[in-house]
Amino acid sequence: MMPFMIFAISLLTLLQFFVSYTRSLIAESREHQLSDQTREICGFTAKTARGDQFPRLLQLIELCPENSGDGFKVRAFALYFSLLSLAYSVFRWLMVPAAAIWIDAERGSCAYAAAVALDRRIAYNRTIMAQQASH
Amino acid sequence: MLDPVSYAIWLAVLLAEVVSLVCMIRGKALAEHFTLVLYLCCCFAADVGARSIIKSSGYESDTYRYFFFYSKSLLIICLYFVLMNLYSHVFSEMGAGKYIRAGAAMILGGTAGISYYMVAASSDRLVTHFAVELGQNLYFVGVILTYLLWFAMAKLRENRTRVVQLVLSMGVYVSLSAGSYAVNNLYPDHNGFWKYYFPITSMWLPVSWAYTFLKVPAGTRLATAKVLAPNA
Numbered sequence: 282m283m284p285f286m287i288f289a290i291s292l293l294t295l296l297q298f299f300v301s302y303t304r305s306l307i308a309e310s311r312e313h314q315l316s317d318q319t320r321e322i323c324g325f326t327a328k329t330a331r332g333d334q335f336p337r338l339l340q341l342i343e344l345c346p347e348n349s350g351d352g353f354k355v356r357a358f359a360l361y362f363s364l365l366s367l368a369y370s371v372f373r374w375l376m377v378p379a380a381a382i383w384i385d386a387e388r389g390s391c392a393y394a395a396a397v398a399l400d401r402r403i404a405y406n407r408t409i410m411a412q413q414a415s416h
Numbered sequence: 417m418l419d420p421v422s423y424a425i426w427l428a429v430l431l432a433e434v435v436s437l438v439c440m441i442r443g444k445a446l447a448e449h450f451t452l453v454l455y456l457c458c459c460f461a462a463d464v465g466a467r468s469i470i471k472s473s474g475y476e477s478d479t480y481r482y483f484f485f486y487s488k489s490l491l492i493i494c495l496y497f498v499l500m501n502l503y504s505h506v507f508s509e510m511g512a513g514k515y516i517r518a519g520a521a522m523i524l525g526g527t528a529g530i531s532y533y534m535v536a537a538s539s540d541r542l543v544t545h546f547a548v549e550l551g552q553n554l555y556f557v558g559v560i561l562t563y564l565l566w567f568a569m570a571k572l573r574e575n576r577t578r579v580v581q582l583v584l585s586m587g588v589y590v591s592l593s594a595g596s597y598a599v600n601n602l603y604p605d606h607n608g609f610w611k612y613y614f615p616i617t618s619m620w621l622p623v624s625w626a627y628t629f630l631k632v633p634a635g636t637r638l639a640t641a642k643v644l645a646p647n648a
Contacts, residue, residue, distance in 0.1 A: 284598040287556050291595035294559050298566070298587030302624075304643045305580055309632075353627045 303361040306354055307390050310397040319400040330396060332369075332388025335362050338395040348398075348405040355398050362391045422475075425615045426467060429622075433460045436622035436629075443629035449582075451501040452625060455494045459618070462487040475611070484614075485547030492554040496523060499561050499586065505579050506569055527557065548604065552597035558590035570640055577636040578628055580643065585624035592617055 315325065323330070323338060342355055365388050372380040437456050440446060446453060466483060473479040500520040507516060530553075566583055574580065596617065600610055 284552065284601045287552060288595050288598035288602075291556070291559055291591045291598065294563055295588060295591035295595060298562075298584050298591055301566075301643050302581065302584035302588055305577070305584060305638060308638055308643060309577070350627060350630055353623055354631075 300361070300364075303357050306357055307361075307394040310394040311390075313397045313400070315396055315400050316404070319396060319403060323396045323399070325396065330389050330392035332362075332365075332385055332392055335388065335392040335395055338392060338399060342395060342399050342402065345399060345402040346406055348402045351398055351401065355395065358391050358394055358398075362388060365391065422611060422615070425612060426463065429615055429619050430460065430463055432619045432622040432626070433463070436626040439626040439629040443634070445629055445634075448505075449501060451494075451497040452582075455491070455498050456622060456625075458491055458494045459622070462491060482547065485551055488551050489547070489554055492551065492558060493524070493527070495558060495586075495590070496520070496527070496561070499558065499565065502579065502583055502586070503565055505576075506565060506572065506574055506583075523557070523561070527554065548597055548601045552594060552601055555590050555594035555597055559587075559594050562587040562590055573640050575637045575639055577632050577638040578634065580638055580640065581628045581632060582625065584643075585621065585628070588624075589617075589621050592620065 315323070320326075322341065323334065325334075339355070339359060365384050369381060369384045369388065372384060433456050437453065437460075440449065440453055440456075465487065466480070469477075469480050469483050497520075500516060503516050503519075504512075562583065566587060569580070569583060596613065
């Protein structure tokens with residue numbers, strides 16, 4: 282009985298802590314202004330992003346060499362996005378529109394944070410290329 | 417002997433701990449977060465000790481099993497010190513240092529007393545899952561303490577990004593560990609799975625701490641509402 286109870290409570294707290302942790306990582310990205318080039322690549326028109334753009338952004342991030350340790354952050358976003366997508370399907374199936382709207386907005390935040398990571402990688406690689414060209 | 421996968425995981429864990437230590441030192445967090453450094457040093461010592469025991473007694477030996485679970489129990493006590501350090505950071509402006517120290521002493525004393533009682537009452541079944549039960553209970557106390565801290569931070573509107581991320585990453589780790597120990601307690605026979613699972617999960621804290629000290633500058637602030645409220 283005790284292990285079952287500990288498992289159930291731990292699972293709930295794990296979900297809450299993980300969601301809050303990833304949101305703290307995403308919140309860091311919200312202040313960042315995307316460059317025009319990254320906006321064009323991502324197909325963004327405003328400061329908001331759609332959740333369905335996330336998989337494509339992840340592919341673009343993988344094409345771009347890593348910027349000193351942001352791989353951890355990108356993996357956390359990807360895991361959070363997968364959890365949200367699962368929850369989105371469940372709530373749509375249960376026909377709870379309010380929750381589905383919130384989850385869709387969260388997925389959009391994930392996509393924007395991924396675009397910021399891509400923007401930073403592009404800027405980093407440009408700097409490296411400029412340094413190499415100057416030598 | 418360790419198989420190649422376990423060996424690679426063991427090396428990755430050691431590397432993560434060393435990188436995390438370097439990031440803390442580079443981030444000038446040694447004095448401010450001394451208990452985190454202490455915890456990482458203890459993890460490093462436990463990992464090196466485990467390797468030498470595997471070499472001398474073998475992976476399947478009781479010696480290694482006891483070393484693994486009891487060193488984990490000691491590491492959880494170290495984790496309590498980390499938690500107390502985070503409590504003191506959160507409550508620093510309220511001048512509650514002496515209450516936190518008293519609370520920490522009480523929790524430590526209580527944990528030691530309960531653990532002693534459990535050992536005394538279970539001496540006949542030490543070979544069974546006692547060590548797993550102890551770990552599960554200690555981690556669960558950690559979950560409760562971290563949750564209380566996070567609740568207090570939300571109420572006090574704590575906005576230091578580093579502190580927020582350190583507490584949340586701690587919450588993820590203790591919840592994951594308590595849940596895993598509970599499942600291991602229920603299904604102890606899947607040794608092949610647990611032998612990879614526990615070392616992989618132990619990488620979470622060093623990696624997340626390294627990220628925090630490498631990427632988040634000391635003075636950065638983050639509104640707690642952005643973490644708590646939906647789409648704030």
